[in-house]
Amino acid sequence: MNHSAADIDAMCALEDYSHFRAELVEISPESFTMEELREILDDMIRSKVALENSMREHFATLGEAEQTELLDMLGSSGYKDRSWWYRMLMDGPVHREFPTI
Template identity: 45%
Template sequence: MINEMKMTEITQSEEMAYFRADLCLYSPESYSLEEKKEICNDMIAASKAVLESMREDFEQLTPDARAKLLDALCASGVESPQW
């Protein structure tokens, strides 16, 4: 299982990437095209890191625990069985 400290670091990195994007949207003329590209790439990389960590964590669960987690997600309305 992924440790809490690593997950906090990854999610904070993602939040910072999206914060920078918000700043860029607020004042786009303050950023060069290269900086805007870097911000977009950082957002993609950060979100990908979060998803990969979640996937790795899910794959380490037992089949029974996976089924229970998926059932809970479906029951909460967050996801559907088709997902």
């Protein structure tokens, strides 16, 4: 399933919003009920999983040489090492219930 730019934007917006809410929790945890805290956590997980699943779907459409080149580039980006990117993009099912650790 290819996601449109609007779909990706919506996933990113949900992730940004859930992280914003998590920052508010850090500032004033007593302002939130347990249900609200659970909702924030669920939104963070759901948005991260959706983005990762979308990335894996797109990655699977690339040829072997392109996949290798992309893994090398991502691994040298400084965000995560190549083995993390390999685990996230290639190791396991395309659709997962939880984000890559």
